Amino acid sequence: MPADFFSDISNQQTPPQYRYFDGSTWKPGSSGKTADVISPIDGSVVGTTPILTQEEIDGVMAAASAAQSAWELTPLNKRVGVVHLAADWIRHYLDYLVALLVREVGKSAEEAKSEIIRTADLIDYFADEVQSIQGMTLDSDNFPGFEKGRIAMIERVAYGTVLAIAPFNYPVNLTASKIAPALLMGNSVVVKPPTQGGISALHLVRIFQKAGVPAGVISTVTGNGEIIGDYVVSHPAVSMVAFTGNSDTGVAIAGKAAMKPLLFECGGNNPVVVMPDADLQVAAREIIKGAFAYSGQRCTGIKYVLTTPAIREQLVTLVLKTIPEMVHPGDPRSPETKLVGPVISEAAAKKIEEAIQTSVKNGAKCVLGGKRDKAMIEPTVLTGVIPSMPIIAKETFGPVVSFVDVASFDEAVAIINRSSYGLQASVFTKDEGSGLVFGKKLNVGTVQINGSPQRGPDHFPFLGVKRSGVGVQGVRYSLEAMSRLRPIVLNKPQ
Ligand code: NAP
Numbered sequence: 001m002p003a004d005f006f007s008d009i010s011n012q013q014t015p016p017q018y019r020y021f022d023g024s025t026w027k028p029g030s031s032g033k034t035a036d037v038i039s040p041i042d043g044s045v046v047g048t049t050p051i052l053t054q055e056e057i058d059g060v061m062a063a064a065s066a067a068q069s070a071w072e073l074t075p076l077n078k079r080v081g082v083v084h085l086a087a088d089w090i091r092h093y094l095d096y097l098v099a100l101l102v103r104e105v106g107k108s109a110e111e112a113k114s115e116i117i118r119t120a121d122l123i124d125y126f127a128d129e130v131q132s133i134q135g136m137t138l139d140s141d142n143f144p145g146f147e148k149g150r151i152a153m154i155e156r157v158a159y160g161t162v163l164a165i166a167p168f169n170y171p172v173n174l175t176a177s178k179i180a181p182a183l184l185m186g187n188s189v190v191v192k193p194p195t196q197g198g199i200s201a202l203h204l205v206r207i208f209q210k211a212g213v214p215a216g217v218i219s220t221v222t223g224n225g226e227i228i229g230d231y232v233v234s235h236p237a238v239s240m241v242a243f244t245g246n247s248d249t250g251v252a253i254a255g256k257a258a259m260k261p262l263l264f265e266c267g268g269n270n271p272v273v274v275m276p277d278a279d280l281q282v283a284a285r286e287i288i289k290g291a292f293a294y295s296g297q298r299c300t301g302i303k304y305v306l307t308t309p310a311i312r313e314q315l316v317t318l319v320l321k322t323i324p325e326m327v328h329p330g331d332p333r334s335p336e337t338k339l340v341g342p343v344i345s346e347a348a349a350k351k352i353e354e355a356i357q358t359s360v361k362n363g364a365k366c367v368l369g370g371k372r373d374k375a376m377i378e379p380t381v382l383t384g385v386i387p388s389m390p391i392i393a394k395e396t397f398g399p400v401v402s403f404v405d406v407a408s409f410d411e412a413v414a415i416i417n418r419s420s421y422g423l424q425a426s427v428f429t430k431d432e433g434s435g436l437v438f439g440k441k442l443n444v445g446t447v448q449i450n451g452s453p454q455r456g457p458d459h460f461p462f463l464g465v466k467r468s469g470v471g472v473q474g475v476r477y478s479l480e481a482m483s484r485l486r487p488i489v490l491n492k493p494q
Helices: 003-009 054-073 076-092 094-105 109-132 173-184 198-211 225-233 247-257 280-296 309-326 346-361 409-418 432-439 475-481
Strands: 034-038 045-050 136-139 151-158 161-165 188-192 218-220 240-244 262-265 270-274 302-307 365-368 380-383 400-405 424-428 446-449 483-490
Touching (some): 045 094, 045 198, 054 151, 054 161, 054 188, 076 173, 094 198, 109 475, 161 173, 161 225, 173 188, 173 198, 188 225, 225 247, 240 247, 247 262, 270 280, 270 409, 280 309, 280 400, 280 424, 302 309, 302 409, 309 365, 309 400, 346 365, 346 400, 424 432, 432 446, 475 483
Parallel strands (some): 161 240, 188 218, 240 262, 270 302, 270 424, 380 400
16 A cells, blocks of 8 residues: 555555545544445455444534535635646556455456546546636526616535445546536535445545545545435435436435435446448447446446347347457456456346346347356346346346347337436447437437447536436536526616
8 A cells, every 4th residue: 555645544454444534534433333345356355444323424514514615715726726636646546546446346457447547537627627617697688578787697606515426336437526526616525435446435535635625625424325325315414416326226315315406327228229231240349348348337338239130130140259359257357358357246246147047037048148156247148138027127237238129110219218217328320310310219318329338538418317317417517517506686776
């Protein structure tokens, strides 16, 4: 461990007992209760994180509320400087953070490196973009019946304290994508890290602290979501909730948050439609990458492919032929492993195995894989899947792709629009015009033409509809979402 920089955040034993950050000091929890963070690679304990008591949570929230207004009054150029410095520190500790992420969430070094570098770039972009956020004025006489004389001066101001809740699969990037815009818009931020991935997220918070975020303005509340979640989300000191995670969790949190503003990125169950004129080689490679990268544990992962039986036959043959070249399941630390390693836990793997088995019992055909060994799920391809089968009725967060036959492309539209998810969809066709026309019929956040669903580039708007999310992210959109308009109206002197 880079000794001085990160030493405070744990007791530095093996395995380390990590601490929570109350806004000023890194502390062990007072209850002595902790959550184990287990490596999906070998089942070893990466470390423990404290499960906070309600009193400790109250303390963190009080500090965050008390510190917020002074931070908002700090000149923007100073806030920007702090945030840029955090990005620099992230780059400085790249190798260390990559090694931690590999062990904690089972990514390959390449995937972990891409997450960390992208995070630093994202933070810098936020800090640059915030400088172009401007207020505006409106005159009264534009509206019928009003004379000149009233002017609304409209500024963007902070909400107060933003609660940032991130998932295990991008614990650094999806924590930073909340911290940076929240801080830049003048909010204080309380981070609730995922249990798995939480150690990496705590390192990120340490980096922001070291970059100069003042006391109280950034802090953490650790503990399993099912234990502390309701208390934290419904806490009166929380002004806004920014959450990324499963749709079921999102629905539960939205209920607890009541009228607090929400920015939610939830589950995706992303379909791909392959038109008869598509380049099937391109489609096959995109499907393999989209379905199996990081073992299918990406919200933008491809989950099912809709096409006619004739195209499906050719496409599945191509996919099966190309998989051995692109996918090599194994230990993510091995340079030979490509795309598929263990999923986050054995319990998660069992759920995926069950969804495969039930779907096969109901008539789906497993043409590749389907088996589990501890947390490893073989890269799996199913055909003959129908939308009501568990493998696609709910998001399957694992390396499985399903082929669904349709009689027409109108049927594909109906299936996509009937789904309770709506993050992204892809259309493969050589005729971009018909791809555009088709894309406009789909009720999803984003349609990709001739590419797999994906989040980036990060300044594009990123959103889900239905159970896939609330609000819009993407650099400028996130800055706007983490602030509100404050009009002050100058009326005519009486
Ligand atoms: P999850 O189980 O929903 O957990 C997400 C976060 O919520 C974790 O920090 C978790 O803490 C916390 N949490 C759980 N229950 C809570 C509660 N009652 N109150 C407050 N917080 C609570 O999701 P995950 O398994 O970590 O992540 C995978 C999911 O995230 C997938 O569905 C994926 O599609 C989605 N995701 C979406 C996007 C997107 O951009 N749309 C991006 C990435 C991931 P604990 O870990 O302590 O339980």
